[in-house]
Amino acid sequence: MRRLVEGEEDLITLADALRPALLRASRQLRREAQKAGVSALDAQLLGAIFKHPGIGGGTLAEMEQMSPPAMSAHLKRLEEAGWIARLPPSAEDRRRVGLEVTAAGMAAVEAIRRRRNDWLAARLAALSARERRALAAAAEPLRRLAGDR
Numbered sequence: 138m139r140r141l142v143e144g145e146e147d148l149i150t151l152a153d154a155l156r157p158a159l160l161r162a163s164r165q166l167r168r169e170a171q172k173a174g175v176s177a178l179d180a181q182l183l184g185a186i187f188k189h190p191g192i193g194g195g196t197l198a199e200m201e202q203m204s205p206p207a208m209s210a211h212l213k214r215l216e217e218a219g220w221i222a223r224l225p226p227s228a229e230d231r232r233r234v235g236l237e238v239t240a241a242g243m244a245a246v247e248a249i250r251r252r253r254n255d256w257l258a259a260r261l262a263a264l265s266a267r268e269r270r271a272l273a274a275a276a277e278p279l280r281r282l283a284g285d286r
Contacts, residue, residue, distance in 0.1 A: 159279075169256050173248040179220070180249050182211060183242055186221055191235035212236065220245055 167177040175183070185201060186192060192200075198208035215221045220242030224235040238246065261269055 165256060166253050169252040170249045173245065173252045175245050175249055178211065179215060180246075182215060183220060183238055183246050183249075186236050187238045187243075187246055190237050191224060193233050193235055197236070215242070 167180075170177055170180040173180075181201065182197070185197060189197075189200075194208055194212055195205055197212075198205045201208070203211075212221065216223065218241075219239055221236050222239050224237055227233045227235065261272070264272070
């Protein structure tokens with residue numbers, strides 16, 4: 138790949154180089170969640186609720202770009218699995234019910250994290266120290282690129 142500068146053509150070249158690697162890594166990380174017994178969507182929702190304790194279903198639906206009825210169905214399933222719980226209604230707005238991850242949900246989140254970290258660590262171990270330093274330097278820009286919440 139040629140040396141990249143700020144030109145639009147170079148940005149397209151960089152995007153073309155990063156896209157397949159990011160997609161493959163993302164697919165594999167989703168598979169690791171499934172091996173932990175959690176669907177990719179369940180893992181995503183558990184992670185979002187964990188990062189935003191007390192979040193409401195409507196806010197979560199908007200954040201995850203899902204329709205409120207679809208989100209409601211997913212939340213019902215997570216609640217039935219014992220992975221999330223609904224908090225008592227807010228004193229300010231009795232209609233708003235927040236969500237939190239339960240101990241069982243935390244165990245699922247930790248199992249996912251462990252499997253994903255193990256998968257990544259095994260691949261990182263196969264890289265040279267120079268390649269690992271390059272990835273370490275890229276971690277923050279990649280997080281921003283992905284729009285990490």
